Amino acid sequence: MHNKIKMFWIKKIIVSFIISLLLVGTTNWLDDARVCEIQYSVIDWAKYFSSILCTEDINLQWVIPDTMALKDVSLRAINNFIIANNYKIIGHVDNWGSCEDLNSLEDIQVFETVIYSNNDISYTTTTASIESLTIEIEELQEEYNSLDLYNTVFEEVKWIYPLSSLDFLRLETRDRYFDKQLEIKNNMLSKQKEKLTYIYKLTESQKFIEWFYEKVGKVCSSYYEEKWGNSSEEEIDSEVWGSDEEDVDEKEALILKYKEEFNTKLWDKLDSMPRQTLEQLSVKLLDYAENSPIFKRFSVKQKELVKLKISALKAAIDDRL
Numbered sequence: 001m002h003n004k005i006k007m008f009w010i011k012k013i014i015v016s017f018i019i020s021l022l023l024v025g026t027t028n029w030l031d032d033a034r035v036c037e038i039q040y041s042v043i044d045w046a047k048y049f050s051s052i053l054c055t056e057d058i059n060l061q062w063v064i065p066d067t068m069a070l071k072d073v074s075l076r077a078i079n080n081f082i083i084a085n086n087y088k089i090i091g092h093v094d095n096w097g098s099c100e101d102l103n104s105l106e107d108i109q110v111f112e113t114v115i116y117s118n119n120d121i122s123y124t125t126t127t128a129s130i131e132s133l134t135i136e137i138e139e140l141q142e143e144y145n146s147l148d149l150y151n152t153v154f155e156e157v158k159w160i161y162p163l164s165s166l167d168f169l170r171l172e173t174r175d176r177y178f179d180k181q182l183e184i185k186n187n188m189l190s191k192q193k194e195k196l197t198y199i200y201k202l203t204e205s206q207k208f209i210e211w212f213y214e215k216v217g218k219v220c221s222s223y224y225e226e227k228w229g230n231s232s233e234e235e236i237d238s239e240v241w242g243s244d245e246e247d248v249d250e251k252e253a254l255i256l257k258y259k260e261e262f263n264t265k266l267w268d269k270l271d272s273m274p275r276q277t278l279e280q281l282s283v284k285l286l287d288y289a290e291n292s293p294i295f296k297r298f299s300v301k302q303k304e305l306v307k308l309k310i311s312a313l314k315a316a317i318d319d320r321l
Helices: 003-030 074-094 106-117 121-145 148-162 164-229 233-241 244-272 275-290 302-318
Strands: 034-043 048-055
Touching: 034 106, 048 074, 048 148, 048 164, 048 233, 106 121, 121 302, 148 164, 164 244, 244 302
Parallel strands: none
Antiparallel strands: 034 048
């Protein structure tokens, strides 16, 4: 009996020693930003070690991007572009009576792409990467602070050392848990640096693009003043868009043209739709478009074009009702 009591106290001392090791190891690893605590399970009113939980609101503010010198386009390249595309810039003024929406010209969009590609980025891909990295960083922060992280590591250690004692598994898990957190933290910081570098490249490249548009805009404004300088807005609209009667005829012709295009591209799709769906589309199509966020960002001319195409699609739908 005496031996059993003695063994009980020896085991209790060993368990206490193991827990103290865990606590000491945790305390030594801490910095001001991280908080660790031992998680316990309660069985029959007794507390047993369960896991370690370390949390930290990882500070990303001090991470800085790689701010290497970026490649600009030369004034000569811009002047060559303006010379080569001068008639298109002038044509934009003639057709729209405005220097707005120059970025709708395909050749100007191509030149924008060249400015971005000089710095190994593109607007679409880079903005998508920034959004993706933001989500990944948030997910890593959650994983770092997850209560399940210790248990996940513990299961991995059990698989590696299936015959080892519980005390060994806990000590090994503690070390691997801290290593895992450090790995996650470094991964977060690396992704934050990558994200900030993308933002830097994007914003700096856009400064070059603004300078490019400033040069193009001066050419456009000069021609606009020469052509429309003494004309009222009504006179410009009348010459660009014609009389009301001519405008109506032109719109009807465009609607018919777009309707034929929709019938060619969407014939099978529209024919397969239930009548109820077609009726709902006919009634709500324009309302959906006008209230969409992207429609509100369009210029007046772009909105007119969208409305014409929607009217054409509505006409193609109504033919089936």
